[in-house]
Amino acid sequence: MRVLGIKQPVLIFMIIGLIFYVHRVYVKSGYEDAAGSKKEVEDPRVIKSLSDLETSVSHLYNLLKAFEQKQDTMQKLLEEDVEQRRKAAEVVQPPVQKLPEQKEEPKAKIEEKQETPVKKKSNKLFPDSPLFKEWGGNLSADEQREAQSLFDKYGYNVFLSDRLPLDRAIADTRDKRCLKKTYPKDLPSIGVVLIYLNEGLSILKRALRSIIDRTPKNLLKEIILVDDNSSNGVYVSSESHYATAKSCFFVQMPMLLEHNHGIDIGNVTERKELRKRLNCKSFKWYLENVYPKLDPLDNVVAYGGMKNLDTNMCIDQGPVPGNTPIAYNCHYYGPQMTYFRSNGELYIGGIKSHKYNDNRCIADIGNKETEPGLFNCREALQKKMGIYWDFTQGKELKNRETKRCLEIKKDTLVIQECSGQRWEVQHIIKAF
Template identity: 45%
Template sequence: MQSEKNHSVPTLFESGLQNQSQGIKAAEQPPAKREPEQKGKPEAEIQEQKEAPKEKKSKKVFPHSPLFDNWGENLTEEEQREAEVLFQKYGYNVFVSDRLPLDRALPDTRDPRCLEKSYPKDLPTIGVVLIYLDEALSVIKRALRSIIDRTPKNLLKEIILVDDNSSNEDLKEDLDIYVKMLEQQNPDLRIARVRHDVQKGLATARVSGWKAATADVVAILDAHIEVHEMWAEPLLTQIKADRTTVVSPVFDVVSYNNLVVIPYYALAQAFDWNLWCMYEDFSPEYHSLQDSSLPGKSPSVMGIMVAERKFLGEIGLLDEGMEVYGGENVELGIRVWTCGGSVEVVPCSKIAHIARLHKPYQLDLDAAMRRNALRVAEVWMDEYKHNVNLAWSLPFENHGIDIGDVSERKKLRERLNCKPFKWYLENVYPKLDPWDDLLGYGGMKNLDADMCLDQGQQPGHTPIAFKCHIFGPQHSYYRANGELYVGGIKSHKYSDNRCITVISKNETKPGLFNCKEAIQKGMGIYWDFTQGKELKNRETKRCLEIKDKTLLVQECSGQRWEIQNLIKAF
């Protein structure tokens, strides 16, 4: 997940975290040894044993590994090597997971008002789908254990395990043995297994789980989770009230390096124009209610979702044309909202989710994410689809990326009579900047000096002229209001872009500052520009030029600039 906003972790639950942390540290310790029998030994010998020097701590074998940032001080060198190998394989601390109880207690991180709520007796049944690919066996076992122990038996109809072609041997026979034991212990619970012969990606794996489900409501979860007490009832209550609502719990984070649970507040689940998921605040209307235990409307889902099974089928499940990872959650959120449903985050439902440092099945997700994002844009975003190209720095046409056949998804949109994406931006996600006033983007090149505008050293406020390479530091964006950004553009209206500025009337060096800050300080941030001509500051009437390879603001001499890609004629 990526986010343009950082949210602090609540301090309300620090004591619970300390207890959890102590439990982890205890798991690191080898079993306590009994003191040798002292009877019959000379007193001097006994005293000598007591004064013997303590064993020194092992040296850090992997001093730069994030696994050992705040964990593992008491491990031997052999144990450190074992833990690091497992960490590289899974992206989280399997060494600790294998030593934790499968039914470990989780701190209750809910809003206290959640404890006062009651829920209907006649709630719909739920089927839980767990998706995995080469997950650690102990993690899957703990997920199963928590679901069975913390979901009322009259509500939990089934658990469906979807294996997207794992290669780990222990996820075959060993997991089968554990599942069989659970079935014997819970004769009324259906546990189904779905195994893919080839890796099909998250979207198709989730659809496979849905197809195998029979319960009224389906909860599609990752396998590296543990559910909290009373996780299901709040979700089922919302769906019982409105079958077209797709709901999500709040995810407490399980730290990848020590598996300690970190409480998270309820936040809306959103995205940027790259279609990377992120958190942001609920609407002002929600906050005006002053009750953070209430469900809040959300533009999208993070990927973990709960919906009425039949409704999810009616609106088209998930796009099986997606590959590997990413984008399918945003596509679902847009589709639900524009095709007659809604998305909510339910604060009184909590699930603890391991935040992996890396996804072992594909270390670089950018290629798959970029392709999937373009696919979503082509089907759902109408005249705004090119914003995805902008975000990924791709040309509007002939970008060379095969997004697959989208004809069936377009037919689905037409059949469901869905609203246009403009409606979604205006009514569901007004915080997303539509970028509808952008005139040009790409490298901003001085034709006379044969150099490009560059953001310069970061952090810093001094843009420079540099040889054109058109990578990130030279990504420029020119808006109809005259603002010129260098080094990137933000996806949301609440974010502040970095504007090329004239710092003061007599200053010859241009600046690069957050636009709102620059306005407050009286800097000139607006530029008049015509493709192939001068770049003139509106306030000072001086031009941005390059002299002796140095970027300056000076009296206009007729130097010509050209932005790489035109969006609209200007």
């Protein structure tokens, strides 16, 4: 209602302006200009009109003033009504009871409640396995069992390898200086040799794909795959893989194809026909003409971790450099890899594939020593150490010369009189 009061001065100003305007019009029309005459003629009608207008304006002003008084009265009544309602509300509404003061919870406890996550129960079936330390949390129970089984067999994540594309992109890890180096176009052709032993099939396929995709076609002459007496019956033979190379040599240790030593290698007829069609050479020809310095290792009859069944510990090569093997919890990685040859030599920690290198044999030093030794085989023979062992799977491991056994006593690997401790090697190639 106060809005009308604010507009009142504006309205009065407009009325006064209207009076001046009308006055000017009537005054102007009341003058008569007669042929240069300056005589002013006064019209009685103009005077009467101005008097009537003044009376009307005075009346209008009185009305506005009366309206303003009425407006003030209504505003006062409205304010009194609001005050009465406020007092009535205070009488009806009961007083607000003051709640007991609540102690503020320490900030540290509040943050602890908000930030402490609910610990989820682990769904890993093999929480102590190195394979699942930083991988495999989203696998189902069956997938975890399959992945762990493959890991135990190969020593690396074959489960994941089998699911990666064969032509996956890989980073260029060459030295920066190599990237700046230029090569002539008329380079000689090359042959690539892949020697494998019980390797995962996807690993071999990916290696072949990488060789073919990343080697200029004019340089790649041949790819030679050498199955170094695998016991798992895995073969890689695909004509599509070899189409880019001019020739392929796919060879295995002779005994694997000519004699089936209890290993189910499946139907290899197609593979034999492929070898014949591609005119693949024999392994004997390969050793004599291509790689004469390679030790065929054709008398290796067992390999892998050598586990003591009575203590559940394995033979380990121990600190390197060093000449003392030890007993250690079984993990079946490189330091625990053993190779047993039919002549009785037992290698630990790896095997050399060239004739000019020497493997390290576990030896009974003799002279009442109870600590076994680990020496180059030729060196041990020259020092007349006992490097030949009699062993049958699941039975004792006895030295041929000293007739003493390799055993574990108080978590220590020792040479002592045989007490009947049993040993088991991880993989058998052929009976011995």
